[in-house]
Amino acid sequence: MMAPDDVHPVSLRCGDCPIRHRAVCARCESDELEQLEEIKYYRSFEAGQTVVWSGDKMDFVASVVSGIATLTQTMEDGRTQMVGLLLPSDFVGRPGRECAAYNVTATTDLMMCCFRKKPFEDMMGRTPHIAQRLLEMTLDELDAAREWMLLLGRKTAREKIASLLSIIARRDAAVQMRAAHGRMTFDLPLTREAMADYLGLTLETVSRQMSALKRDGVIELEGKRHVTVPDMDRLMEEAGDDSDGGFLV
Amino acid sequence: MMAPDDVHPVSLRCGDCPIRHRAVCARCESDELEQLEEIKYYRSFEAGQTVVWSGDKMDFVASVVSGIATLTQTMEDGRTQMVGLLLPSDFVGRPGRECAAYNVTATTDLMMCCFRKKPFEDMMGRTPHIAQRLLEMTLDELDAAREWMLLLGRKTAREKIASLLSIIARRDAAVQMRAAHGRMTFDLPLTREAMADYLGLTLETVSRQMSALKRDGVIELEGKRHVTVPDMDRLMEEAGDDSDGGFLV
DNA sequence: TGGCTTTCTTGATTTGTGTCAATTTCTGTT
DNA sequence: AACAGAAATTGACACAAATCAAGAAAGCCA
Numbered sequence: 001m002m003a004p005d006d007v008h009p010v011s012l013r014c015g016d017c018p019i020r021h022r023a024v025c026a027r028c029e030s031d032e033l034e035q036l037e038e039i040k041y042y043r044s045f046e047a048g049q050t051v052v053w054s055g056d057k058m059d060f061v062a063s064v065v066s067g068i069a070t071l072t073q074t075m076e077d078g079r080t081q082m083v084g085l086l087l088p089s090d091f092v093g094r095p096g097r098e099c100a101a102y103n104v105t106a107t108t109d110l111m112m113c114c115f116r117k118k119p120f121e122d123m124m125g126r127t128p129h130i131a132q133r134l135l136e137m138t139l140d141e142l143d144a145a146r147e148w149m150l151l152l153g154r155k156t157a158r159e160k161i162a163s164l165l166s167i168i169a170r171r172d173a174a175v176q177m178r179a180a181h182g183r184m185t186f187d188l189p190l191t192r193e194a195m196a197d198y199l200g201l202t203l204e205t206v207s208r209q210m211s212a213l214k215r216d217g218v219i220e221l222e223g224k225r226h227v228t229v230p231d232m233d234r235l236m237e238e239a240g241d242d243s244d245g246g247f248l249v
Numbered sequence: 250m251m252a253p254d255d256v257h258p259v260s261l262r263c264g265d266c267p268i269r270h271r272a273v274c275a276r277c278e279s280d281e282l283e284q285l286e287e288i289k290y291y292r293s294f295e296a297g298q299t300v301v302w303s304g305d306k307m308d309f310v311a312s313v314v315s316g317i318a319t320l321t322q323t324m325e326d327g328r329t330q331m332v333g334l335l336l337p338s339d340f341v342g343r344p345g346r347e348c349a350a351y352n353v354t355a356t357t358d359l360m361m362c363c364f365r366k367k368p369f370e371d372m373m374g375r376t377p378h379i380a381q382r383l384l385e386m387t388l389d390e391l392d393a394a395r396e397w398m399l400l401l402g403r404k405t406a407r408e409k410i411a412s413l414l415s416i417i418a419r420r421d422a423a424v425q426m427r428a429a430h431g432r433m434t435f436d437l438p439l440t441r442e443a444m445a446d447y448l449g450l451t452l453e454t455v456s457r458q459m460s461a462l463k464r465d466g467v468i469e470l471e472g473k474r475h476v477t478v479p480d481m482d483r484l485m486e487e488a489g490d491d492s493d494g495g496f497l498v
Numbered sequence: 499t500g501g502c503t504t505t506c507t508t509g510a511t512t513t514g515t516g517t518c519a520a521t522t523t524c525t526g527t528t
Numbered sequence: 529a530a531c532a533g534a535a536a537t538t539g540a541c542a543c544a545a546a547t548c549a550a551g552a553a554a555g556c557c558a
Contacts, residue, residue: 073399081402083395145394146332150322152401153330153449200402
């Protein structure tokens with residue numbers, strides 16, 4: 001899921017930025033990082049605010065510093081589908097593209113570290129490693145999107161919920177550098193409605209299935225958002241999922 | 250959907266290969282094309298044959314020369330979801346990845362032009378334009394996958410069918426360099442079962458909705474596979490889709 | 499041409515999820 | 529502590545799509 005440092009370059013801090021930008025390759029030497037420093041700026045958003053609308057001109061690329069943002073697609077009649085979840089260090093934006101392809105919305109208070117697109121692209125042209133790093137990240141996202149297609153097209157509501165919970169649990173484990181086995185505890189970063197938009201369900205169905213998983217002892221709930229999974233293997237079985245979980249992370 | 254030549258480099262023929270490889274950038278001069286020539290070879294498959302299994306080692310990248318291949322994901326119990334459709338000139342394979350992420354299957358007789366992965370990667374390292382071209386293609390695929398997520402998660406069976414038909418019609422138009430308006434005619438390259446796997450439906454539902462669209466005059470059918478659309482705008486309305494159709498192409 | 503298989507269509511019935519509506523629980527504010 | 533608004537739960541019912549089951553049409557090969 002994530003290669004160790006000696007196998008492949010990983011993200012790097014640039015200047016005073018509190019996060020490691022996954023788009024920036026550790027093999028690229030300080031010259032490039034100093035260039036980044038010059039073209040970067042910060043923007044913050046309140047929970048619920050829209051970062052960009054689908055189709056709008058987007059003259060920057062960015063990393064999430066803190067908070068959570070979602071990528072959503074919407075139909076004219078209001079049906080919406082979440083197509084991606086942005087967590088700290090995640091990258092957003094398309095070098096070589098004028099316009100945003102999705103709505104980007106802050107679901108919590110959000111801080112982003114932005115780079116003006118043109119100079120960023122110029123740097124990419126001069127720095128093959130960054131282009132390759134970005135290609136690799138995009139391929140990861142593509143894999144994640146396609147795994148999600150299987151979920152959306154073929155899984156039952158219960159399996160969908162179990163899949164989402166297991167992904168969030170494993171991402172949490174990864175952040176804390178722990179293995180994702182046995183008993184685990186975490187907070188849901190999403191409302192029931194956001195979960196529904198992610199899974200292609202209604203919020204009522206999400207709620208019902210959460211209750212069912214609780215009733216069946218697959219999860220325990222403390223309040224609405226704090227989840228503990230007594231047995232991760234059981235949960236992953238419920239998810240109907242043999243994958244190692246390279247999901248939308 | 251596809252930028253004109255003067256805006257961005259497009260695909261190019263290399264040597265005797267009958268197709269334009271979309272992965273190869275026209276800005277890259279003949280040196281690189283000659284290098285490609287040295288590392289390329291052809292493989293052919295019969296309809297129904299598997300090109301690679303998910304998880305298998307895949308030591309090449311390739312372009313489709315002729316025929317159609319599908320990318321599918323499968324669950325242990327056999328539920329399958331198609332996650333991509335490969336048409337002539339489409340690229341498959343992941344520079345920087347060891348293993349295939351999906352099953353690749355020939356749905357018709359298939360000819361592929363393959364490049365051994367290592368030398369291809371080396372060339373990418375030396376030729377920034379190719380890496381950038383590949384990044385752009387991958388971003389296109391990502392957009393397509395995400396548009397498909399909206400379809401899988403939120404569209405009705407009828408809308409799904411209409412979407413698929415309109416995509417195929419528009420791709421056909423693009424290949425023949427015609428506008429996709431008014432009356433259009435094309436052959437379905439997929440069985441009802443493949444359509445179902447693509448759309449997250451059963452083949453019975455696909456059949457029923459095809460009949461319904463026919464009954465309602467949205468499409469005309471001659472045999473099972475030959476479709477004519479009297480009015481493309483009507484079809485796109487049925488698809489519930491305001492997009493300009495940058496789909497899995 | 500005739501049989502054979504595969505692909506597709508159509509019907510009857512079941513089931514999972516959506517819809518609508520009422521209530522409860524949580525969270526933040528004064 | 530009490531209230532207000534948001535978020536979540538639960539129930540009753542409706543409906544779209546799945547499932548089960550025949551049968552028809554198309555393609556293929558002898």
